Amino acid sequence: MHSLIVNLGPRVRWRRILRRVPPIFWALMLMLLLSVPLLAVYSRAGGMSWAFISNMLERSVTLAIVAVGQTFVILVGSVDLSVAFVISLAAVLASFIMQGDPSMIAVAVPLILLGGALIGVVNGVLVTRLNVNPLIATLGTGLIIQGVLNTSFQNFAGSVPREYQQLAYGRLLGLPAPIFLLAALVALASFVLVRTRFGAHLYAVGGNKEAARLAGIRTTRVIMLAHAIAGLLAAAAGLFLVSRLGSGAPWVGPDGIYDLESIAAVVVGGALLAGGRGGVFGTLAGVLILGFIDSLFNQLGIDPYLKQVLRGAIIIAAVAVYSIRSREEVA
């Protein structure tokens, strides 16, 4: 009996790992592969290259950070529309507090991250304790943040020091630093989701809230924590964005459509909006697909509006494929 389990071990583990690779990842790989000949023929700036990929990755980092946070809330069946405004807030506050002074980095970063998490907690309270629909609750907090920002800051407020910009433009082992940042974040988030009790509870609450409650899971706390993480990572995304831009302005978040794009990325990555299914690697693949379309179309010199049309089509197609697949599962 015992030997049976030992024999099963590696096979099971391998299958488990394979299962964790989201199907959308293969779609991304296929797109990359297909674009090689396309770029070789039509590109304005040389064919597919390491530089192309690294450029695409780098440009996707801000969205990826937000989208990882968004994954947590969507997994519990909630959603966070305030992220774009939290990004603005973080970016503006960072440049305002730092004012080009490197010694203020250590003050600004923890403060802003804490602020983001607190906004997330407020969202969580609205959703769980006051039973406000998450779309409305988070849109509301977002608009409040935007209002406060717009009355206090009309334009770029201060700037971040050069040292801080190393976050976005530095290089490590010959690679852009943001790529390491992204890899670390994805690894950590994936660990939390797959390997911790909190992660298991997150999936449980999103999959069947009533059953989770009956199983003794404190659903309110799980939802609040998910919102806190989304707020924290939105602030982190703002901190990263300001390191790229050099200075923050109230419109940087909404201009990047980080709220809707992050939701789109999570959903393209295979998560259910109702909660209970999804993962960080799927979200990463979703972000990269959106980023890849951007980079590819830029390289090919295609009309930017057509790009928008294609992005919309891809989001719809992805969700349609998922819903057809899951219907088959049930049948």
Next chain:
Amino acid sequence: MGMAGTAIGAEPTLSLRNISKRYGAVQALTSVSVDFFRGRVHGLVGENGAGKSTLMKVLTGAVAPDEGDCMMDGRQIVMNHPREAQAHGISIVHQELNLFPHRTIAENIFAGRELVVGGRLQIQAMWTRTAEILRRLEIDLDPDTLVGGLSVASQQMIEIARSVAFDVSVLIFDEPTATLAEDDCRVLFSLIRKLRASGLVIIYISHRMAEIFDLCDEVTVIKDGRKALSTPTADVDPEQLVSAMIGRRLEEYYPPRKGVLGHAKPTLTINGGFGQNLSSINLELRGGEITGVFGLKGSGRSELAYALWGSPGFREGAVKLDGRPLTLTNARQAMRAGIGFVPEDRKNEGLALEHAIRKNFLLAKCVLTGWLGVPDPAGARATQAIFDRVAFAPTDLEAPASSLSGGNQQKVVLSKWLLVDAQILILAEPTRGVDIGAKATIYGLLRKLADEGRAILVLSSELPEVLGISDRVLVMRDGTLVAEFPPDAAEADVLLEAGGKLHA
């Protein structure tokens, strides 16, 4: 331990002493005492509303009794929350499954009780434990399978596995076979026998006599909130048990019948109707007659009601109205054919709860005629006439339907169909959640409507009601109509037919 399975005089593992519970004006339980023993299956039977579910809620900590004690192994235990019951090793397999469809079997079994060492989930250990549990219960499934893809029967197995995976000494099954096919029932029963052999107290709630005699060592009958009978199953026969279950008849509430009218219009006939959970339905509804359909949960009773309302309609079979073929594939067609539907789930399907009473009342007419429902004096008079007929006197027609009592809500639903003069009325559980006075009014009204020449079908899981009001009683089981009884049939005969034969 050795005497646990045999000795009658042994100490009970779990015992309820003089449990009483009152909900508002309703005395749900009156001084009920039951003893449960290790290694035995204890059946709990009773009609709908007899107090079974309240007793179960007391056992699982979902409600606290007003009086009485729970004793476990001779010590008093207090359970004010389901978690406390779980801590005492009392677990329940609910009728509706509480699983996580997108998670694996292992993740489901350990949900809320994950194995964690140093902050890390022990995925491999949980997999191994799950495999052991599944093997012990002889469930042939891989712990990594996603639960959402399993059949209902397998999902129920997983639910049971979840209950017994941790220290459990009392396992309650709440009508577990209601949604299972016969083969799956057999598998379930052998699993329950295995659990019994392992020394658990098993409490088995069911309506089906066949199962009780097949499976249970002891049986307790709850009637009108009291213990009517508690005995080893070997000492009773099904007839005795059923007669102990049957509640008082509310004769005075049921209106007198007018006798057979012959075959009047309208008639709705269904020949060889097949559909979801329905097979070989042959049914004739005649004008001037109330036809009753009695069926237990899962018998196809609800599905039949929806099929007659066209949502979804029968997949196969011929539907005829007054001898002419009728297509019945959506609710609009049913309405146009003059069918009115009073659904089981009044609050969600019968009414737009937050809309005004007037809007609810006019709804069917608006749908049928495209009329916008602007009030006009003639309409107001017609409204008054219909409300008079159903003995409904609303204080404010603009108040939301949710402000009405259950009985008055049901009168609004019925009035809606009277306004469009529906000649065929399909009523599913028409008196559920309705107080006794309103029940009598509804029964009287149905009789009056039938006397005016309407064809009425009442589908219900309350046998006294079906027998009391119908001109003929059809019994439904396993998705088909299995027998017809006259209204003066003995409740016991009908109940035995509805519960199915012994399949031992």
